Amino acid sequence: MPTQHRAIQSRQALIRSAAETFLEKGVPAAGMVEISRRARLSKGALYFHFTSKDDLTLAVRDAALEALQELEDAFTRSTQPLTTAVRDFTTALFGRVESDAVLRAGLRLRPETAPGLGIYALEQRWYALFLDKAVTCGTGGPAGPHATDTEPRRTAQLLTSIVVGLLHLGGEDGTWWDREAIVDLWALLPAAPGRIPAAVPAPAQLPAAG
Secondary structure, three states, X not given: OOHHHHHHHHHHHHHHHHHHHHHHHOOOOXXXXXXXXXXOOOHHHHHHHOOOHHXXXXXXXXXXHHHHHHHHHHHHXXXXXXXXHHHHHHHHHHHHHHHOHHHHHHHHOOOOOOOOOOHHHHHHHHHHHHHHHHHHHOOOEOOEOOHXXXXXXXXXXXXXXXXXXXXXXXXXXXXXXXXXXXXXXXXXXXXXXXXXXXXXXXHXXXXXXX
């Protein structure tokens, strides 16, 4: 096996090992020796790739952001109506969170430890993503535009709130992330966007999570 390929595999194994350890013990209690042993690599190999636990934590964050970006890119490319595209994004997201320890650990990192993956940052990120699609593609279904086509901001707010809410709930009870539960929830949405009061603030106006 070429040296460069081995180095890439070792780095990925260490990131995965760190994520699994963070999930089990939390970042503060996770030790570098334990992480290297879980990856079946020497401590020297660990420090060859990462100078400190902070460095390794940021690597977990970056890998999680990369996985998240893949899902968001698929959403952007979707030709489905907005609410259907967000539903598909949501089921793909939580399916990936359940199967991918790195993404799951990344989403649990404290924002002051690894900026970019806190709930507030994700809320801003997804609101912008959904709003852009609502503005460029509209919010109506295949049968024709709805009244909410002229209110992409409020529709994006609603959809963002649902995805962020499911992220919170599923962290305590994984049944919220089941595909069937998400599809059933989405079946209730067609008339919902128009019922949102105009006073509901955009995510940019909401306070950061504590």
